[in-house]
Amino acid sequence: MTTFTHTLTPIALEVGARVRQPARAALDRVTMNSPALEVMTDLRRSRAVTIAPDTPVPIALTVMIHANVRLLVVLGTAGLVCGLISARDLGGEEPLRIAARERIAHESVQVAQVMTPIDGMRPLDLGQVEHAMVRDVVRHLIDTRRQHVLVLERLAAADYAACGIFSATQIGRQLGHELVLDDGRAQSFSELERLLGL
Numbered sequence: 001m002t003t004f005t006h007t008l009t010p011i012a013l014e015v016g017a018r019v020r021q022p023a024r025a026a027l028d029r030v031t032m033n034s035p036a037l038e039v040m041t042d043l044r045r046s047r048a049v050t051i052a053p054d055t056p057v058p059i060a061l062t063v064m065i066h067a068n069v070r071l072l073v074v075l076g077t078a079g080l081v082c083g084l085i086s087a088r089d090l091g092g093e094e095p096l097r098i099a100a101r102e103r104i105a106h107e108s109v110q111v112a113q114v115m116t117p118i119d120g121m122r123p124l125d126l127g128q129v130e131h132a133m134v135r136d137v138v139r140h141l142i143d144t145r146r147q148h149v150l151v152l153e154r155l156a157a158a159d160y161a162a163c164g165i166f167s168a169t170q171i172g173r174q175l176g177h178e179l180v181l182d183d184g185r186a187q188s189f190s191e192l193e194r195l196l197g198l
Contacts, residue, residue, distance in 0.1 A: 030174045032135040039134055039171045040151060040164040048073045048162070053082055053112035060111050061090045071148055071165065074115050081162050083115035084148055090114065116146070123150040126163055134171065138179065141168050 030038050049067040051060050053074050064072060064087055076082035098113050099106045122144045129137075129151050141149060151164035172179040 029176055030134055030171075032133065032138065032175070034134045036129050036132040036134055036137045036166075039137065039174050040129065040166055041170070043163050043165065048165075050075045051085070051111055052076075053110065053115070055111045056107055057090055057095045057109045057111065057114060058107050060085060061087075064090065070169070071167065072111075073162065073165075074111055081118055081150070083112070083117045084121060084150065084165075085111050085115040086147060088147065089116070116148075121150050122146065123152045123162075124166075126151050126153040129164070134175070137166050138168075138171060141166065141171075141179070 049063065049069050049072050051063055051072045051074055053076055055063075060072060064070065070087040072085050073081055074083040074085055094114050095106060095109045098104075098109050102109075122140075124137075124140065137149070141147070147168045149166045150162055151166065152160040153163040155161055168179045
């Protein structure tokens with residue numbers, strides 16, 4: 001058996017080396033008639049940042065900052081999704097209200113007390129999303145008064161896996177027009193009609 005060897009020569013550095021970072025591709029511009037998948041964060045390709053429901057709010061905010069994301073997927077028992085928590089949830093007034101109502105320190109408020117629970121998410125089925133347009137997603141976000149919506153993929157009869165997330169902020173960026181939502185509601189119906197091209 002022939003063995004091939006190659007001598008590896010180390011580099012003699014005169015100055016330090018930079019850390020190579022992956023290029024951040026600019027989000028592709030889309031229209032209201034583009035396929036919905038073009039504005040979905042695909043969790044099959046990019047890993048979701050997750051957190052436990054009993055995590056204190058300040059720690060969740062730190063995780064969010066270090067991961068450079070504005071949304072965390074909350075995983076409960078057996079690693080199942082039990083909610084979503086956004087930067088708006090963590091930095092808003094709700095944690096302060098809960099702390100005052102429960103008579104606890106702000107640092108003691110937990111993610112579970114502030115998150116949007118799974119039963120309040122109104123998730124979408126991937127099978128339908130694959131045939132939808134951006135306008136359908138925008139309408140769903142506005143109708144459900146949500147900044148984010150989870151997309152689920154059916155694996156078996158009653159077995160689903162989270163496979164994507166829609167974000168009103170990201171969709172607005174890709175449309176080149178901010179989706180003006182106030183607590184999830186469009187500020188004016190005429191603006192919504194204009195955005196949806198009605």
